[in-house]
Amino acid sequence: MTFDQLPARRQEQLMAFNRLLTIMDELREQCPWDRKQTMETLRHLTIEETYELSDAILEGNRSEIKKEIGDLMLHMVFYSKIGSEAPENDPQRFDVADVLNGISDKLISRHPHIYGDVNGNKVVADTEEKVKANWEQLKLKEGNKSVLGGVPQSLPALVKAMRIQEKARGAGFDWDEPAQVWAKVEEEMQEFQAEYNADGGAIDEARAEGEFGDLLFSLVNYARFMNLNPETALERTNKKFIKRFQYLEDRARANGQVLHEMTLAEMDVYWEEAKRV
Structure with missing residues (x-):
């Protein structure tokens, strides 16, 4: 054309x-x-x-x-x-045509259920999960040594946890039911709490950090099962907190108050107001 x-x-x-x-x-x-x-x-x-x-x-x-x-x-x-x-x-020289043709070729090869495989045969992938599974299998055939090899090392940890779990699921390594995942969350919570209630002595920070990481990872896993994006959820909460805290600051300033001189109870009055704004 x-x-x-x-x-x-x-x-x-x-x-x-x-x-x-x-x-x-x-x-x-x-x-x-x-x-x-x-x-x-x-x-x-x-x-x-x-x-x-x-x-x-x-x-x-x-x-x-x-x-x-x-x-x-x-x-x-x-x-x-x-x-x-x-x-x-x-x-290693390339220009924009090489870039665009490269991504186009990859999209075609990664969607054999639309364009057919190397022999022109259509591959059945009529659900999102089947498409993801096919995608990961094709990446392995292209030379990736691990399903997790494509996860960028520099990704923020929360995003990385989500991508790791999605890719593992694409390879068939996943829980069957949300209840199983929630049970794992509760298990990890108990193990994290145990680090602080062991014998009343000094806290082993390395072990506590490890258990807290396990807890966060399991919560990300549960969010994924609930079709929630943990990064988006946390960022919305960040924005909500900022909005309410700035309301608190503005109300205190308008009344001639200084935050570090106020009690928590006094600040909480404005905080509750912020929730209704």
């Missing part, structure tokens, strides 16, 4: 992407800041932009989501531009 045969909106989308690529070429050549950047210097900025997109999603702000997607899109184009600047004989 030629460009002119594409639907009008798809032509607009491709032209918009071409415009971004052109601007990136110009900035990389003419702007001192853009010329100076490397993949390493962009890395921490990309992480920041990703969290800004996450915030916008949690807030349900579509205008901000659109803006943050644009910021991340720029970063992807920037990395691709830097990749294209390697010597032509460098086997």
Whole structure:
């Protein structure tokens, strides 16, 4: 299909992407800041932009989501531009076409239930769980030595726990019923409590930390069984706490009070008010 045969909106989308690529070429050549950047210097900025997109999603702000997607899109184009600047004989050289064709090829190969396998045969995967299981099996065939090998080491621990458990489930290693998972939560809670009630002596911090980690891991597991995202749940609670605490601060300030001079009972009055706002 030629460009002119594409639907009008798809032509607009491709032209918009071409415009971004052109601007990136110009900035990389003419702007001192853009010329100076490397993949390493962009890395921490990309992480920041990703969290800004996450915030916008949690807030349900579509205008901000659109803006943050644009910021991340720029970063992807920037990395691709830097990749294209390697010597032509460098086997690791790539440009944006290589990036886009690479992800397209992967999506096709990872969805044999849609596009067929290498022999053109459709694979049956009529549920989300079957799709996930097929995905993990295909990754192993592609050379991954472990189902868990694709979990980034630098992921925040809570997100990493969720991804580890999802991938283990894709390999068939999981509980059968939510009740079993909750029983594990209670077991881990008892073991954590036991570290603080052993003999009244000094606490073994390393053991206590280990038991607390086990407890958190089991809670993440239970959240997954309940179709809850623990990272999202905790972040919403963080935002709720911040909102209520800032209300407390504002009310105290308006009444000429200073927080560190107030009793907990006095602060709790404003806290209860915040819950009703």
